[in-house]
Amino acid sequence: MRKIACPVCGQDWLRWYRVKDDGLTFLLCPECDSVWLPGQDPSPTARQDLSELLGYPQVHGTEWDLIEPCAAPHD
Numbered sequence: 001m002r003k004i005a006c007p008v009c010g011q012d013w014l015r016w017y018r019v020k021d022d023g024l025t026f027l028l029c030p031e032c033d034s035v036w037l038p039g040q041d042p043s044p045t046a047r048q049d050l051s052e053l054l055g056y057p058q059v060h061g062t063e064w065d066l067i068e069p070c071a072a073p074h075d
């Protein structure tokens with residue numbers, strides 16, 4: 001996949017991650033926790049927050065314990 005710089009903070013490349021529990025894949029900026037779902041145009045207005053995507057604040061550990069890097073999905 002072509003590298004896309006984060007349109008929100010400009011500090012990192014967007015990377016593919018997935019939720020360990022349900023396998024949901026998404027684009028993440030590791031710098032500012034901005035999230036985009038597959039098929040979404042990575043734009044500042046379409047941005048979601050990582051904790052928003054996971055649905056609730058983590059009591060133990062962090063959101064990062066629930067996700068892992070993955071390969072870009074084929075579509």
Ligand SMILES: [Zn+2]
Pocket residue numbers: 006007008009010011012029030031032033034
């Ligand atoms: Zn960012």
